[in-house]
Amino acid sequence: MNDSVPPFRRIAAELAARITAGELLPGDRVPSTRVVMREWGVALATAAKALDLLRQQGLVETHPGAGTVVRAPVHGPRRTPATAPTLTRARITAAAIKLADAEGLDAVTMRRLATDLGTGPMSLYRHLAGKDELVHLMMRRVFGSHPLPAPAPPGWRARLTAVSRIQWAIYRAHPWLPELVSITRPRLIPEAMAHTEWTLAALAGLGLGRAERVREAVTIPAFVRGVALSHAAELQASKDTGLSATEWWQAQEQEIMVHLESGRYPCLSTMDSSAVEDLDGLFEHGLTRHLDGLAARLRLAP
Structure with a gap:
């Protein structure tokens, strides 16, 4: 053209x-x-x-x-239940995950899903009680699609690294998910519970007390989720402003320099934005340093 x-x-x-x-x-x-x-x-x-x-x-x-x-033509074939793919819980769940990945969890409504699936909203309620059940199925599907390695790698550090990287990959692929994960009021998601079981098993037999093992099993995934929340927030900010992280920092440069050149922040003035822009690197750095600390703790364990 x-x-x-x-x-x-x-x-x-x-x-x-x-x-x-x-x-x-x-x-x-x-x-x-x-x-x-x-x-x-x-x-x-x-x-x-x-x-x-x-x-x-x-x-x-x-x-x-x-x-x-x-729009359906005035004269011509329409999609009908007879020709449309069979509606199942699995198909609805897959469509909901695809929609949430593209537009966020708020976009996932029964009306919107019905439109995407070429059916009526009431048809979905024949398979699901509502959005709460759908979200539960979405979480199960996502965690289940990223299985833990079998057999498990040898050694506690390799196992904790593996489960943490899998969680990071899950959150990166599905930015709506970290907001749904809680360490104080966890949802009963068997596929996610398997991650906690794996972590506790990796910590068993290392000479740590029960309370310390439990705290480790909570602290490590909480760190992964924390960085993932920052990733999700950055994606949303990019959509809302139309600016990448690099472009945002460039737009703020003049104002930032006013503060940094004041002499009040001599250490902060040596930083650049690369550390916070590379969230994958930040995740790996934090995980490595935490496991280094745990290794040092184990050497001192009675």
């Missing part, structure tokens, strides 16, 4: 082609304005104009609380 064509028209034409080709069927959600912004690298106004053009062309329609979906 000619470069002289406005970007919003090019985007609308590409989406229209997907609809015509059957890649997007009646009832399917079309990319949101944020997704269009990210995939095509355009501004919010351009993304909104592209979707508005599709509405004017009668290809899509917007439903409150459900987003913009492909």
Whole structure:
């Protein structure tokens, strides 16, 4: 298509082609304005104009609380229960995880899921009591999809490293999850309970008292979750502001320098933003230092 064509028209034409080709069927959600912004690298106004053009062309329609979906033709086949994939708890759970990963847990509603799955909201209630049960299934599915290694690696340190890295990978892949995990009021998620059992088993026989073992089994995952919460907050901030962490620091540079050059923060002035921008490195640093401390403690254990 000619470069002289406005970007919003090019985007609308590409989406229209997907609809015509059957890649997007009646009832399917079309990319949101944020997704269009990210995939095509355009501004919010351009993304909104592209979707508005599709509405004017009668290809899509917007439903409150459900987003913009492909409009069913006046004459032509519609998705029907007979042709749609069978609705199951597993399929609903998978769709909910996909939605939460893309847009956050707040986006997961029965109405929105029904739209994504091409069915009515009441159909979901034949399989689930409500969102609480769905969230429980989502957590079980996510933890269960990242199994602990079998056989376990030899040595307490290798085992604690393995379980911590698995938890970090889970949280990185599913940023909505850390907010749901609690050390004071834990949900009864068998697949997550297996992580605690694994950690306690790794600490057994090291000469630590029962209370100290329990504190270790709580402290290590609490550290992993804490860094993961920072990761989730950074993702949300990037979405809200449109700025990466590096871009945010650059935007704040002038104000930051006013404070650092005042002479009141001689140690802080030697820092740069790289340490806090690399959360993977921060996680590995914190885990290594904690395990180093535990190793030193074990050498002193009676």
